[in-house]
Amino acid sequence: MLTIATGNKAVAAAVKAAKPGVIAAYPITPQTEIVEQIAEYVTAGALASEYIPVESEHSAMAACIGASAAGVRTFTATSSHGLLYMHEMVHWAAGARLPIVMANVNRALGPGWNVWAEHTDAFSQRDTGWLQVFVSTVQEAYDATLMAFRIAEHENVLLPVMVNLDGFTLSHITQSLEAFDPGDFIPPVRIPHAIDVENPCVYGPLTGPADYFRFRWDIERSMRDSVGVIADVEREFAERFGRSYGPTEDYRCEDAEVVVVAMGTLGKEAEVAVDLLRQEGVAAGSMRLRWFRPFPKLDLAGRDVVVIDRDYSFGFGGVVAHSIRSTTGAEPYSVIAGLGGQEVTHEDIAGFVKTRQSGKEFWFGVNDRV
Amino acid sequence: MTAIPKEEYLLKCTSACAGCSSSLCLRYITKAAGPDTVLVVPACCTSVIQGMYPNTAMDIPVYNIAFAAAAACASGLSNAFRALRRETNVIVYAGDGGTVDIGIQALSGAFERGTDFLYICYDNEAYGNTGMQRSGATPLGARTTTTPGGKPTTKKDLDRIVEAHDPPYMATACSAYPLDLFKKVKKALSIRGPKFIHILAPCPPGWRYSAEKTIEMGKLAVKTGTWVLYEREYGNLTINGPSKAAIRKPAPLEDYIKGQGRFKGVTPAMLEQMRQQMQANITRLVREEEGIC
Numbered sequence: 001m002l003t004i005a006t007g008n009k010a011v012a013a014a015v016k017a018a019k020p021g022v023i024a025a026y027p028i029t030p031q032t033e034i035v036e037q038i039a040e041y042v043t044a045g046a047l048a049s050e051y052i053p054v055e056s057e058h059s060a061m062a063a064c065i066g067a068s069a070a071g072v073r074t075f076t077a078t079s080s081h082g083l084l085y086m087h088e089m090v091h092w093a094a095g096a097r098l099p100i101v102m103a104n105v106n107r108a109l110g111p112g113w114n115v116w117a118e119h120t121d122a123f124s125q126r127d128t129g130w131l132q133v134f135v136s137t138v139q140e141a142y143d144a145t146l147m148a149f150r151i152a153e154h155e156n157v158l159l160p161v162m163v164n165l166d167g168f169t170l171s172h173i174t175q176s177l178e179a180f181d182p183g184d185f186i187p188p189v190r191i192p193h194a195i196d197v198e199n200p201c202v203y204g205p206l207t208g209p210a211d212y213f214r215f216r217w218d219i220e221r222s223m224r225d226s227v228g229v230i231a232d233v234e235r236e237f238a239e240r241f242g243r244s245y246g247p248t249e250d251y252r253c254e255d256a257e258v259v260v261v262a263m264g265t266l267g268k269e270a271e272v273a274v275d276l277l278r279q280e281g282v283a284a285g286s287m288r289l290r291w292f293r294p295f296p297k298l299d300l301a302g303r304d305v306v307v308i309d310r311d312y313s314f315g316f317g318g319v320v321a322h323s324i325r326s327t328t329g330a331e332p333y334s335v336i337a338g339l340g341g342q343e344v345t346h347e348d349i350a351g352f353v354k355t356r357q358s359g360k361e362f363w364f365g366v367n368d369r370v
Numbered sequence: 371m372t373a374i375p376k377e378e379y380l381l382k383c384t385s386a387c388a389g390c391s392s393s394l395c396l397r398y399i400t401k402a403a404g405p406d407t408v409l410v411v412p413a414c415c416t417s418v419i420q421g422m423y424p425n426t427a428m429d430i431p432v433y434n435i436a437f438a439a440a441a442a443c444a445s446g447l448s449n450a451f452r453a454l455r456r457e458t459n460v461i462v463y464a465g466d467g468g469t470v471d472i473g474i475q476a477l478s479g480a481f482e483r484g485t486d487f488l489y490i491c492y493d494n495e496a497y498g499n500t501g502m503q504r505s506g507a508t509p510l511g512a513r514t515t516t517t518p519g520g521k522p523t524t525k526k527d528l529d530r531i532v533e534a535h536d537p538p539y540m541a542t543a544c545s546a547y548p549l550d551l552f553k554k555v556k557k558a559l560s561i562r563g564p565k566f567i568h569i570l571a572p573c574p575p576g577w578r579y580s581a582e583k584t585i586e587m588g589k590l591a592v593k594t595g596t597w598v599l600y601e602r603e604y605g606n607l608t609i610n611g612p613s614k615a616a617i618r619k620p621a622p623l624e625d626y627i628k629g630q631g632r633f634k635g636v637t638p639a640m641l642e643q644m645r646q647q648m649q650a651n652i653t654r655l656v657r658e659e660e661g662i663c
């Protein structure tokens with residue numbers, strides 16, 4: 001069915017199509033529309049899920065953990081401070097190997113209070129054992145949320161998946177959306193270690209270093225296995241529903257002399273910048289990084305790269321720029337832009353490309369003012 | 371007489387301290403609940419005493435969870451079992467710290483939402499797991515490792531906080547009265563909605579008395595009126611037998627205080643304050659039972 005929807009509504013519609021057994025969530029701007037829409041589905045009988053209106057995000061994730069441990073499909077959504085507030089349980093969910101799906105509407109962190117897009121919230125959960133995908137359109141928000149359930153629940157993965165969408169610039173914009181019945185693309189969930197009173201087990205007891213180490217390695221092994229699972233699921237999705245996705249979305253990259261790497265909606269803006277640059281005779285291409293964990297192998301070694309980070313690791317640098325430097329050996333021009341929802345246009349991005357200096361860092365709106 | 375099942379779900383290989391009364395309680399609770407039960411345990415002594423992976427002293431499923439998260443995790447389990455149309459009991463077994471301090475928000479939320487589960491707080495009046503620091507449930511004057519001079523403030527009244535949520539069933543219990551506890555767990559599990567049992571669980575290393583006195587210590591808490599055994603079913607309060615007798619003719623408070631090293635250094639003024647507090651609690655409960663609120 002073709003409709004128009006916001007990014008938030010697309011996520012909610014995908015959740016409805018995936019039919020979780022339990023949804024537990026807490027409102028926060030700019031994610032609120034997701035939990036409101038789901039509550040409406042449940043109240044109207046359009047979605048037969050147990051909806052737990054918890055009193056905090058820590059409890060939202062704890063409730064998802066309990067529900068997933070009981071063997072049902074689970075979903076939650078949050079943003080920014082909500083994500084940070086549940087941090088302890090975000091680790092717990094991955095450690096407990098529970099295929100929880102969470103939408104995170106990317107938003108900056110206080111102080112001061114700022115409700116606009118930034119990726120620092122998601123990156124603060126980088127080392128938790130969650131898979132993380134970043135989307136850029138309303139349709140992609142829907143498709144990626146659906147696929148997240150398949151990937152998370154795959155027997156060789158059994159790790160939680162976070163679907164990231166930019167606050168306001170995606171959560172609140174409307175685009176066309178094709179919502180569809182996924183049919184057996186989303187089979188019933190089967191969690192092999194679900195609680196079974198006939199076979200009583202203890203979960204998460206005191207664990208010595210040797211076993212603990214093994215469990216940690218097991219998370220990494222599944223994270224590595226997830227690369228192939230993601231590829232398979234995305235391929236099947238393309239075959240069945242006609243839209244193809246991958247670890248990156250590359251635009252005019254093959255013959256590009258300079259490649260712009262960005263995430264989320266800025267990755268789409270970069271495509272417009274590429275067209276502009278090409279008109280001006282600059283052979284630019286763009287690479288929108290979709291999967292952040294597992295971090296993909298990027299074909300950027302020896303290339304001229306401009307990385308736009310909508311995040312920052314203080315005392316270190318742009319997270320994406322450093323990830324690319326360490327995994328490809330490229331020496332990117334690292335642009336820090338879009339923090340706290342700062343507007344970054346395709347002209348701005350074209351400007352970054354034209355003034356690039358390999359290996360240097362540039363704070364847009366700061367360095368050019370001082 | 372109520373028949374206590376022979377089946378054991380807490381096996382004889384825990385790493386609890388000698389004289390640990392909270393593990394005694396857990397044995398009776400699991401007997402009352404039976405095998406179709408999931409126990410949710412936040413960080414506390416109970417997360418330690420069940421043993422180390424891959425061994426376990428528990429013969430029902432146990433879900434260990436982060437310190438603040440027990441009631442919320444139980445919510446998820448309870449709602450998932452409803453989605454799966456299963457009648458499995460969900461029981462939280464949490465310490466006083468995990469209940470009155472860090473876990474109180476999740477507890478309050480789960481009760482307000484009407485979650486179908488039983489929350490049991492075993493109250494050893496300190497943080498046992500981390501070596502006996504004060505908790506909000508530590509009583510006035512008690513020495514802990516973070517109140518070496520005795521706690522200057524009074525015990526947080528958890529029961530009145532829970533009561534404010536109007537649960538269909540709430541009760542107090544004490545490890546020295548295991549049959550009473552057994553019956554209360556049975557009754558709680560026969561009722562739908564959020565149920566609550568608050569157990570006073572004397573702790574030899576924390577309270578500084580010798581292990582063989584653990585039952586005596588619980589009995590003294592009740593006999594002096596320091597701990598009142600009652601049940602509140604759909605708002606109707608019943609003070610239970612042992613406390614009825616104690617209220618009529620209480621044992622001297624000193625008998626309870628003197629036997630515990632943690633109360634060394636309690637001044638006569640403090641003792642008087644304890645007595646007044648205890649009396650106020652008894653008066654309030656008696657008036658409620660008689661219907662004069």
Ligand SMILES: Cc1ncc(C[n+]2csc(CCOP(=O)(O)OP(=O)(O)O)c2C)c(N)n1
Pocket residue numbers: 413414415416436437438464465466467468469494496497498499500505
């Ligand atoms: C977030 C967090 N903070 C602190 C701790 C450390 N910690 C573990 S158990 C515990 C105290 C538990 O006390 P209580 O709930 O009374 O249970 P008891 O140990 O007395 O059985 C503390 C402080 C923790 N596990 N998690």
Ligand code: SF4
Pocket residue numbers: 385386387388389390391392393415419494498499572573574575576
């Ligand atoms: S410290 Fe107290 S509550 Fe904890 S195991 Fe020992 S006796 Fe039991």
Ligand SMILES: [Mg+2]
Pocket residue numbers: 465466467492493494495496497498505
């Ligand atoms: Mg305690």
